[in-house]
Amino acid sequence: MIHIYCTECPNECYLSITDHAGRLDIAGYKCQNGLKFAQEEVTCPKRILTSTVLYKDGDAVKLLPVRTDKAVPLSRYEELMGIINKICVDYKIVRGAIIVEKIAGLEANLISSTTALKV
Amino acid sequence: MAAACKAAEKVRKVLIIERNDSLGGVLNQCIHTGFGLHCFGENLTGPEFADLQQDQVNNLDIDVFLNTFVIKVLPTREIVAVNSDGVISVSATSIVLAMGCRERTRESIVLPGARVAGVFTAGTVQRYINIENFVPGNKFVILGSGDIGLIMARRLTLEGMEVKGVYEIMPEPNGLRRNIKNCLEDFHIPLCLSTTITKIIGKDRVQAVVVSKVDKNLNPVSGTEKIIECDTVLLAVGLIPENELTSGAGAALNQATNGPLVDDTYQTTIPGIFACGNVLHVHDLADNVVVEAEKAGEQAAEYAGGN
Numbered sequence: 167m168i169h170i171y172c173t174e175c176p177n178e179c180y181l182s183i184t185d186h187a188g189r190l191d192i193a194g195y196k197c198q199n200g201l202k203f204a205q206e207e208v209t210c211p212k213r214i215l216t217s218t219v220l221y222k223d224g225d226a227v228k229l230l231p232v233r234t235d236k237a238v239p240l241s242r243y244e245e246l247m248g249i250i251n252k253i254c255v256d257y258k259i260v261r262g263a264i265i266v267e268k269i270a271g272l273e274a275n276l277i278s279s280t281t282a283l284k285v
Numbered sequence: 286m287a288a289a290c291k292a293a294e295k296v297r298k299v300l301i302i303e304r305n306d307s308l309g310g311v312l313n314q315c316i317h318t319g320f321g322l323h324c325f326g327e328n329l330t331g332p333e334f335a336d337l338q339q340d341q342v343n344n345l346d347i348d349v350f351l352n353t354f355v356i357k358v359l360p361t362r363e364i365v366a367v368n369s370d371g372v373i374s375v376s377a378t379s380i381v382l383a384m385g386c387r388e389r390t391r392e393s394i395v396l397p398g399a400r401v402a403g404v405f406t407a408g409t410v411q412r413y414i415n416i417e418n419f420v421p422g423n424k425f426v427i428l429g430s431g432d433i434g435l436i437m438a439r440r441l442t443l444e445g446m447e448v449k450g451v452y453e454i455m456p457e458p459n460g461l462r463r464n465i466k467n468c469l470e471d472f473h474i475p476l477c478l479s480t481t482i483t484k485i486i487g488k489d490r491v492q493a494v495v496v497s498k499v500d501k502n503l504n505p506v507s508g509t510e511k512i513i514e515c516d517t518v519l520l521a522v523g524l525i526p527e528n529e530l531t532s533g534a535g536a537a538l539n540q541a542t543n544g545p546l547v548d549d550t551y552q553t554t555i556p557g558i559f560a561c562g563n564v565l566h567v568h569d570l571a572d573n574v575v576v577e578a579e580k581a582g583e584q585a586a587e588y589a590g591g592n
Contacts, residue, residue, distance in 0.1 A: 231316035
């Protein structure tokens with residue numbers, strides 16, 4: 167049996183996961199998010215990735231905060247950061263606007279975390 | 286912003302005075318998620334949380350002075366501030382103090398050793414990395430396991446910098462469990478409990494630190510010293526409510542929280558002056574700040590004669 171804390175919300179439920187020959191027995195969660203979290207944690211742990219991309223505002227180059235709109239596999243972080251670090255946005259953008267659709271072939275889009283209307 | 290929005294439902298004139306060039310404070314550099322589950326029902330980043338609050342401010346009739354620094358709050362509820370127009374004076378029926386907090390520095394924890402470049406607070410490094418686009422160092426040692434320190438350990442690793450470890454003097458971590466897991470365990474960053482930095486070594490720039498185990502009374506145990514090579518020390522050793530204006534106005538402070546003493550309407554010892562957020566006491570979650578600020582805003586509006 168393994169124990170982990172759920173990181174989906176501030177409740178931080180203490181989860182117990184037992185593997186009965188491939189069938190997972192999960193206890194300790196208060197909501198469906200916790201159950202899903204526990205299942206993924208032993209198969210393919212996923213998190214929302216947050217970072218920044220370059221943002222051209224006139225002559226100045228600033229940073230624009232971005233995130234994935236769904237949790238992405240932790241194992242793909244390095245590859246995703248490689249893509250994110252090459253992006254430069256030079257147009258007006260609103261909060262939630264998609265910057266990269268289905269990033270690295272995943273289900274998740276890379277979206278803007280803020281509104282940047284200057285440029 | 287939350288206090289202003291709530292007050293604007295009840296009174297006609299509400300003004301926000303902000304020293305920065307945008308509203309939202311530290312939220313704008315907190316690009317990680319974990320905000321908004323309570324207030325907006327979804328897991329948001331700091332900038333999104335600030336942006337949503339800003340939308341609410343924009344939709345209401347609230348005046349905003351940006352790039353305006355308040356010098357003094359008088360017990361008569363007059364505010365003296367300075368901005369590009371010069372010195373301005375604002376007279377208010379009621380005031381909500383929401384100045385937030387600042388980080389404890391090397392000086393506040395009396396960290397011994399060479400006085401060299403390369404010792405930063407976690408929030409400063411967060412600003413460099415997430416807003417200014419500077420690289421503050423290559424090899425980091427983090428002192429203290431406060432949430433901003435943990436979050437920066439992950440952020441530095443993602444951006445290609447090396448984090449040698451997080452050292453916490455107490456026997457248990459200070460930050461939220463989700464941050465221990467998502468920021469340290471996910472990236473295999475060591476967390477050393479009951480351990481602290483006992484010396485900073487370097488000439489001009491940090492070259493290494495000495496870390497030592499501590500005993501039950503938090504005194505370093507001799508013989509447990511270890512030298513860790515690094516070029517940057519990041520401090521995540523707590524926050525202090527920023528109450529110079531509060532004391533300046535003559536309001537009494539609470540020794541336990543370092544914030545002003547307030548009654549159950551969030552009113553300080555000066556009638557008509559209220560306080561909320563991290564200036565009142567340091568909060569773990571921004572959503573809790575909003576809940577508190579709404580109550581303080583409502584009370585301030587009632588004091589000002591709103592219904």
